[in-house]
Amino acid sequence: MDVRRITITIAGRSYPLNVPSAEEETLRKVGKQIEAMIKDFEQNFDVRDKQDALAxxxxxLGTNAEVAQINNDKNIKDSTERLMNINQFLEELEK
Structure with a gap:
């Protein structure tokens, strides 16, 4: 596994990381998204300092992840039910 050393800057602080090459682009993208979110919070809300913006x-991000997980769980449940219905239908056709 190829590991790269990169530096991500968030809220004015640099964070050196050793990451698999395959994850580098994702980490850089997420770092930029966090920076954009911080800037947005600072410009549009009563944010007193960087820690407030980071919070x-x-x-x-936590809310987005939780909503995505809930939606994913619902999609899996719905898909499972559909597959069970299709399977039941096919079993009845065989009879």
Whole structure:
């Protein structure tokens, strides 16, 4: 596995990371998204300091992840039910 050393800057601080090459682009993209979110919170809300902006980013990202998981679970449940119905239908056709 090829590991690369990169630096991600968030809220004015640099974070050196050793990451698999395959994850580098994703980490850089997420770092940029976090920076954009911080800037948005600072410009549009009463954010007193970087820690407040970071806390708001954490809440937003956590909420987005939870909603995505809930939707994914629902999609899996719906798909499973459909497949069971199709399977039942096919079994009845065989009779």
């Amino acid at each position: 708001m980013c954490c809440l937003k």
